[in-house]
Amino acid sequence: MPQPDVMEKLVSLCKRRGFIFQSSEIYGGTGSVWDYGPLGVELKKNLKERWWNSMVRSRDDIEGLDAAILMHPRVWEASGHVGGFVDPLVDCRNCKKRFRADDSKIKGTPGTPDAQCPACGMKGTLSEARQFNLMFKTFMGPLEDSAAVVYLRPETAQGIYVNFLNVQQSTRQKVPFGIAQIGKAFRNEITPGNFIFRTREFEQMEMQFFVEPDSAPKWFEYWKAQRMEWHRALGLSENRLEFHEHTKEELAHYARGAFDVQFDFGGTLGFQEIEGVHNRGDFDLTQHQQFSGKKLEYFDQPANKRYLPHVIETSVGADRTTLAALVNAYREETVEGESEGRTVLGLHPSLAPIKVAVFPLMKKEGMPEMAQKIAADLRKDFRVDYDDGGAIGRRYRRQDEVGTPFCITVDVDSVAAGGPGDVTIRTRDDLSQVRVPVAQLKAAISDLLSRDETRATIEALSETWRRV
Numbered sequence: 268m269p270q271p272d273v274m275e276k277l278v279s280l281c282k283r284r285g286f287i288f289q290s291s292e293i294y295g296g297t298g299s300v301w302d303y304g305p306l307g308v309e310l311k312k313n314l315k316e317r318w319w320n321s322m323v324r325s326r327d328d329i330e331g332l333d334a335a336i337l338m339h340p341r342v343w344e345a346s347g348h349v350g351g352f353v354d355p356l357v358d359c360r361n362c363k364k365r366f367r368a369d370d371s372k373i374k375g376t377p378g379t380p381d382a383q384c385p386a387c388g389m390k391g392t393l394s395e396a397r398q399f400n401l402m403f404k405t406f407m408g409p410l411e412d413s414a415a416v417v418y419l420r421p422e423t424a425q426g427i428y429v430n431f432l433n434v435q436q437s438t439r440q441k442v443p444f445g446i447a448q449i450g451k452a453f454r455n456e457i458t459p460g461n462f463i464f465r466t467r468e469f470e471q472m473e474m475q476f477f478v479e480p481d482s483a484p485k486w487f488e489y490w491k492a493q494r495m496e497w498h499r500a501l502g503l504s505e506n507r508l509e510f511h512e513h514t515k516e517e518l519a520h521y522a523r524g525a526f527d528v529q530f531d532f533g534g535t536l537g538f539q540e541i542e543g544v545h546n547r548g549d550f551d552l553t554q555h556q557q558f559s560g561k562k563l564e565y566f567d568q569p570a571n572k573r574y575l576p577h578v579i580e581t582s583v584g585a586d587r588t589t590l591a592a593l594v595n596a597y598r599e600e601t602v603e604g605e606s607e608g609r610t611v612l613g614l615h616p617s618l619a620p621i622k623v624a625v626f627p628l629m630k631k632e633g634m635p636e637m638a639q640k641i642a643a644d645l646r647k648d649f650r651v652d653y654d655d656g657g658a659i660g661r662r663y664r665r666q667d668e669v670g671t672p673f674c675i676t677v678d679v680d681s682v683a684a685g686g687p688g689d690v691t692i693r694t695r696d697d698l699s700q701v702r703v704p705v706a707q708l709k710a711a712i713s714d715l716l717s718r719d720e721t722r723a724t725i726e727a728l729s730e731t732w733r734r735v
């Protein structure tokens with residue numbers, strides 16, 4: 268079934284509620300660069316933390332790294348990016364618009380009198396295709412000459428390859444092992460767009476797994492399965508995820524084999540890559556060994572042999588996966604017995620920017636004081652919002668719209684007999700409510716947040732909390 272196009276509504280929600288703003292908006296904005304607001308930064312941090320936990324902290328065969336964005340310019344010659352990271356471009360001499368040469372809207376061959384501009388419709392105004400490098404250039408030091416050129420990295424992977432032996436020798440890891448990092452990457456994209464889907468500044472979460480050459484196919488299969496499972500565990504719907512295998516023509520210059528994890532963004536975007544899993548062979552280490560003149564071989568002591576390991580890479584965009592999580596989570600629904608419907612971000616609880624909201628039902632009889640105390644206590648462990656403004660229904664809706672999985676309400680009964688008595692926990696997804704003693708709140712919220720979904724579990728759990 269085709270998925271609905273929710274992008275326009277999401278862009279508006281993200282701005283209104285402080286998830287994502289256009290960069291430098293008061294100056295008219297910067298093309299395809301975005302800033303994460305208070306809720307967006309929490310969401311993306313949660314996503315990155317899930318990745319770091321699953322790749323680094325929960326394993327003993329992957330080490331972390333945080334390499335610099337600026338690297339020696341020879342790195343990008345060795346990696347193939349100076350020569351090969353290019354898109355062919357054509358310009359229209361009439362309307363000054365620029366297109367990728369392979370844009371399907373261009374009729375005829377650019378540079379010939381027959382070719383027609385897809386924007387202004389003029390014939391014969393399109394230039395021949397020129398190669399355009401996607402790397403951003405800048406200068407290091409005070410001289411702005413060609414000897415001082417450095418690049419903003421277009422991928423984080425190279426920082427891992429050049430540190431392969433530093434990490435291996437300092438940690439005494441043995442092949443097979445991996446190195447993981449999260450960091451910014453920059454590409455001067457010709458056709459950016461679709462909100463944070465394709466931007467010029469973005470974050471990657473990349474892991475390079477170094478293996479004995481003969482075992483590369485086995486590890487390739489292993490990482491494909493692991494990575495697909497990770498996306499499922501984020502809550503991305505099963506029917507919106509699929510693999511796409513690269514054909515020979517699609518393969519990047521470094522890859523022997525590549526599978527994309529694709530997500531169905533709905534609307535005109537449809538299924539698109541969110542992660543690449545690549546079998547890079549020994550391309551990168553061979554290149555760096557040659558360009559740097561330094562041996563990068565691994566010494567396998569038990570087998571008494573030296574070799575260049577092969578690399579299986581997993582490369583996922585933090586921003587693009589954040590967008591997938593938002594698209595996947597967005598829903599509008601009617602509420603039984605209410606005239607107004609509600610907008611819900613059904614985010615996985617671990618991704619939700621705010622974990623719990625605490626409300627006093629009314630601003631009297633000690634309810635705000637008790638609610639504030641509960642919020643302050645819970646804040647030691649969770650991101651908590653306190654809200655005493657407006658009707659309770661409106662407050663619930665505001666939290667639903669930003670994906671808060673649980674709301675706690677302090678009411679008249681909570682403060683009766685001098686309180687603190689029971690409070691209500693209400694779930695975002697099925698609107699079920701349960702009374703929990705204040706003393707059990709922290710345990711109850713921890714319990715709920717550790718689960719994959721918020722539906723229908725709460726009733727069964729409430730008895731356990733009461734007995735504690």
Ligand code: GAP
Nearest residue numbers: 422424464465466469541542543582583584587
């Ligand atoms: N080291 C391999 C590599 O960089 P890639 O397929 O070019 O591979 C990997 O990029 C991931 O990075 C993509 O699947 C996507 O999620 C993200 N990505 C790439 N270009 C992007 C852009 N311009 N904006 C946002 N995310 C991008």
